[in-house]
Amino acid sequence: MSGADKDPDASGRTGKTKDRGGRSTRSGLLGFLGEFGIIVLVALILSALLRTFLVQLFVIPSSSMEHTLDIGDRAVVVKTVDFHRGDVVVFRDPGDWLSENSITTTSPVRRVFEFLGVMPASSADHLVKRVIGMPGDHVVCCTDNGRIEVNGTPLDEDPYLYEANGSMVSPSDIPFDLVVPADRVFVMGDHRNDSRDSRYHLCDSAPGEAEGTGAFVPVADVTGPVVAIALPFSRATRLHIPGTFASVPDAGAAPAQPVINLSPCKPS
Secondary structure, three states, X not given: OHHHHHHHHHHHHHHHHHHHHHHHHXXXXXXXXXXXXXXXXXXXHHHHHHHHHOEEEEEOOOOOOOOOOOOXXXXXXXXXXXXXXXXXXXXXXXXOOOOHHHOOOOOHHHHHHHHHOOOOEOOOOEEEEEEEEOOOOEEEEOOOOOOEEEOOEEOOOOOOOOEEOOEEOOOOOOOXXXXXXXXXXXXXXXXXXXXXXXXXXXXXXXXOOOOOHHHOEEHHHEEEEEEEEEEOHHHOEEOOOOHHHHHOOOOOOOOOOOEEEEEOOEOO
């Protein structure tokens, strides 16, 4: 009987040990989940800050920069560095450059993930082009041998202009002669015959502004230069300013309004 009297006590003690162990396990699990949640939250905050102030990924939506940038490439844009003549830049649509058909809608969930930096920006209201003319630059198309000229220096664009089946696109089928106004840039796509760039807006102007103002992208609208392709891995590479731009002399004083000597709006 004495042994039987001890068994319930022993059983009770064992049960209490299991109960304490259960509570300890649950407490440990909750603690782990809480710490994990804090780590995820901090990571998302850091990612959002990184995207907002330093670096952002953009998905290339069109063929206008082929084959420097192909459709679907993930382009790395740095917001904290200056851009220069010859850089490929991402910028906000300066004024109806994007047609309604080219703007893709994104779900609210995707927009949240894009803001947090978890997903690359879908570029619904941004474009990507190469800077050909900085403020004050005199840009002319074309020289006798068909090249674009900046501040009197012809550009050798062969390394980056679109090429297919051994045939390269011409620098431009649209002639122009202009001076880039202050605080704006003149941009063109590398796939020149598939890029609705500055050339196609030489007749556009905002109310109260000079003719052709719509062809130039405000510097304030530029998100930053594309410094690399991150994905797909087969195309991962750094982007550099082509060497031809190094020989272009400094620009003169930039006019307040664009100076357009020749455009599709004016007969030659």
